[in-house]
């Protein structure tokens with residue numbers, strides 16, 4: 001697969017912004033989209049924060065999405081990802097997470113997925129994450 005992960009550049013942000021506006025993606029992830037100002041402030045923080053590992057995902061040289069790992073609260077290391085709709089169902093998220101796990105090495109590593117997001121659940125399971133519970137709306141996974 002023609003996939004590359006590289007640190008995000010400011011010039012990636014307009015594309016990442018558009019990707020997180022997509023209503024189908026928002027419905028799938030259950031993460032609300034951010035308006036432009038909010039998005040740019042959020043990403044300025046990400047780009048400056050040395051404790052966040054972020055990568056832009058390139059597929060055939062095009063910006064397909066992003067993946068990142070951050071500390072949630074005091075102790076919990078999390079991973080999250082977002083693929084632009086034009087790039088879905090080609091194995092990009094699964095392969096990108098596999099590669100990202102060789103860069104973001106903190107374990108345990110957690111992810112939270114809304115119950116109806118079967119694609120994201122598959123991405124995690126294929127990369128060795130186990131589901132910790134299935135009680136509520138949000139399912140938690142751990143590697």
Ligand SMILES: CC(C)(COP(=O)(O)OP(=O)(O)OC[C@H]1O[C@@H](n2cnc3c(N)ncnc32)[C@H](O)[C@@H]1OP(=O)(O)O)[C@@H](O)C(=O)NCCC(=O)NCCS
Pocket residue numbers: 025026028029080081082083084087088089090091092093094095112113114117118119120122123126
């Ligand atoms: C979830 C998401 C990352 C999946 O990305 P992707 O590159 O299409 O995923 P892959 O191609 O690696 O597919 C992973 C698995 O999910 C399945 N899948 C993909 N899209 C699906 C869908 N809409 N419904 C059900 N299954 C789906 C694939 O068939 C594959 O399963 P398989 O290996 O058993 O065949 C992408 O749809 C996305 O970014 N959605 C919006 C944001 C989001 O949900 N982020 C995750 C928040 S936890």
